[in-house]
Amino acid sequence: MDPARQAETEAAAGYGRRDANKREKLRRIRQAARDVFLEKGYEGATLREIAVAADVAFGTLFLYAKNKQDLLLLLFDEELPAVTERAYKRATAIEGLLIDQLMAFFAEIYTFFAQTPALSRDMMREFTFAGGGIVAPRLWEEVLVTEEYLAKLVARAQERGHVTSGVAPGLAAHVLFALQRIEIRRCLDTQEPDIAASLTRLRQQFELVYAGLAAPNR
Secondary structure, three states: OOOOHHHHHHHHHHHHHHHHHHHHHHHHHHHHHHHHHHHHHHHHHHHHHHHHHHOHHHHHHHOOOOOOHHHHHHHOOOHHHHHHHHHHHHHHOHHHOOHHHHHHHHHHHHHOOOOOOHHHHHHHHHHHOOOOOOOOHHHHHHHHHHHHHHHHHHHHHHHHOOEEEOOOOHHHHHHHHHHHHHHHHHHHHOOOHHHHHHHHHHHHHHHHHHHHHHHOOO
């Protein structure tokens, strides 16, 4: 093999191994953080315990998360984009009123967060006040993506004549998402979250909003 070509091949192989090693460390850190947070709680867990459980050097944690708050957010940032996309597809599969689509959308979100209610509750609390960090900006981007999906649902409802054209889809989406975030935090703050009851309350809130969004002739 040509020496230059061989050097390129070896460099590519080396990069591939380093990249695979980084992904494996990230996987172990995520799993260790999940296990330790679930066992000790967010407040009781320490970064050193997580590093030991992940079998990585203490300083290695800070390549992936700025602090404990960031590390908690790391448990959610990988899965949330797929969950949000799945929620949107589920909503658009419904040929009904906007409120039915909204409930389908958020039922998917609820299902995801209800898998680990304590972790989800801690994440939402910490994310509310998260500033900077490595992971928080990625989650804020996902918030914007979620609102974009909701705005599309509102815009589609306007096209069908279900929602007045005088409402800005982006503003409506922001209000709807804010209501959902308040309600799901209220739900997860209870000792035994009642997802069905929370979704019922959310629908009632959406019905009030929808009354103001509905086109005059409907």
